Amino acid sequence: MQRTSDINVVETRVLPAPETLFAELPKTESQSDFITRVRGDIHRVIFTEDKRFLLVIGPCSIHDLEAGRDYARRLAALAAEVSDRILIVMRVYFEKPRTTVGWKGLIMDPQLDGSHDIETGLRTARAFLREVLDLGLPTATELLDPITPQYIADLICWSAVGARTTESQTHRQMASGLSMPLGFKNGTDGTLGAAINAIKAASQPQTFMGVSVDGRASAIVTRGNPNCHIVLRGGSAGPNYSPEHIAETEAVLTKAGLLPSILVDCSHANSAKKPELQPDVMRAVVEQVTAGSTSIIGAMVESNLAAGSQPFPQPKSDLRYGVSITDGCIDWATTEQLVRDTYAALAPRFS
Numbered sequence: 001m002q003r004t005s006d007i008n009v010v011e012t013r014v015l016p017a018p019e020t021l022f023a024e025l026p027k028t029e030s031q032s033d034f035i036t037r038v039r040g041d042i043h044r045v046i047f048t049e050d051k052r053f054l055l056v057i058g059p060c061s062i063h064d065l066e067a068g069r070d071y072a073r074r075l076a077a078l079a080a081e082v083s084d085r086i087l088i089v090m091r092v093y094f095e096k097p098r099t100t101v102g103w104k105g106l107i108m109d110p111q112l113d114g115s116h117d118i119e120t121g122l123r124t125a126r127a128f129l130r131e132v133l134d135l136g137l138p139t140a141t142e143l144l145d146p147i148t149p150q151y152i153a154d155l156i157c158w159s160a161v162g163a164r165t166t167e168s169q170t171h172r173q174m175a176s177g178l179s180m181p182l183g184f185k186n187g188t189d190g191t192l193g194a195a196i197n198a199i200k201a202a203s204q205p206q207t208f209m210g211v212s213v214d215g216r217a218s219a220i221v222t223r224g225n226p227n228c229h230i231v232l233r234g235g236s237a238g239p240n241y242s243p244e245h246i247a248e249t250e251a252v253l254t255k256a257g258l259l260p261s262i263l264v265d266c267s268h269a270n271s272a273k274k275p276e277l278q279p280d281v282m283r284a285v286v287e288q289v290t291a292g293s294t295s296i297i298g299a300m301v302e303s304n305l306a307a308g309s310q311p312f313p314q315p316k317s318d319l320r321y322g323v324s325i326t327d328g329c330i331d332w333a334t335t336e337q338l339v340r341d342t343y344a345a346l347a348p349r350f351s
């Protein structure tokens with residue numbers, strides 16, 4: 001008989017059930033309390049009941065755990081210093097959507113060598129998230145593969161659906177069942193429609209196929225996620241964080257019957273993918289906030305220990321410490337200065 005399926009499948013590796021990883025790497029009671037409290041804080045920021053500025057900041061992707069820990073320790077100290085005006089959440093990004101092909105992040109390829117040991121990737125992600133939380137630092141990630149949340153979402157305070165997947169029904173359904181506040185990015189073309197439709201779809205009950213905690217294919221029935229908002233990241237036509245863009249986004253959200261809560265991504269097309277421009281974008285955004293904008297709830301910044309990015313793939317031993325292997329970032333000194341400047345600029349809001 002002619003084979004009609006799996007013609008292009010080379011191997012199927014069964015993964016451990018989510019509950020196996022929960023048992024191996026459990027969430028502690030204090031982590032659980034912390035996540036619940038931070039998610040509540042972010043909810044209040046989205047609903048403008050908390051005046052603090054939500055800042056999602058950190059590496060474009062985590063590829064070196066030691067550098068990730070080093071960064072998290074520094075950010076935790078800084079976050080504690082500014083916590084009365086800025087709610088800092090660390091980008092702990094383990095999944096990378098690619099324009100064509102490339103390294104897809106630590107979950108998909110934890111050895112950085114194309115071996116795609118996803119089982120180790122999932123364990124590594126869980127273990128690292130617990131370390132970040134134990135520093136008293138809230139966690140943010142992009143959820144890309146719809147099965148991933150079953151393994152790590154209990155350790156995430158805020159998540160994103162990226163520009164390349166906001167229009168996907170699969171991701172909107174996934175978002176409708178997630179327990180944390182979530183930002184949908186505008187599309188790579190810069191238009192808002194897909195994100196607006198995504199917020200609407202994710203707020204509704206949905207039924208879709210997924211994996212249960214014991215690892216079986218299941219129909220998942222959700223309640224809808226009421227804590228979704230838009231993230232402006234610019235697009236092929238250029239940046240979209242100017243007062244005019246913010247006013248237009250506010251109007252479109254209001255017309256759609258949605259809360260006009262906007263987080264501005266200072267990276268990606270808002271900085272023309274030039275990481276060193278992010279502080280300028282951030283300053284322009286904070287200026288709008290101090291001038292009275294109530295729709296801007298915060299910003300996102302790609303930051304690492306060292307500036308820029310390095311080519312990848314290359315031998316692991318040749319990689320420079322603290323330098324991104326995906327999008328370019330600002331370095332730690334610039335990050336610290338930017339956060340302190342933002343803290344100072346926000347003073348009038350709290351006086």
Ligand SMILES: O=C[C@H](O)[C@H](O)COP(=O)(O)O
Nearest residue numbers: 096097098099100102326327
């Ligand atoms: O933030 C990360 C990247 O911009 C996104 O994953 C796309 O990356 P690529 O265009 O290098 O594939």
Ligand SMILES: C=C(OP(=O)(O)O)C(=O)O
Nearest residue numbers: 097162163164185233268
């Ligand atoms: C991939 C990312 O962004 P975008 O979806 O906006 O390209 C990201 O923030 O890492």
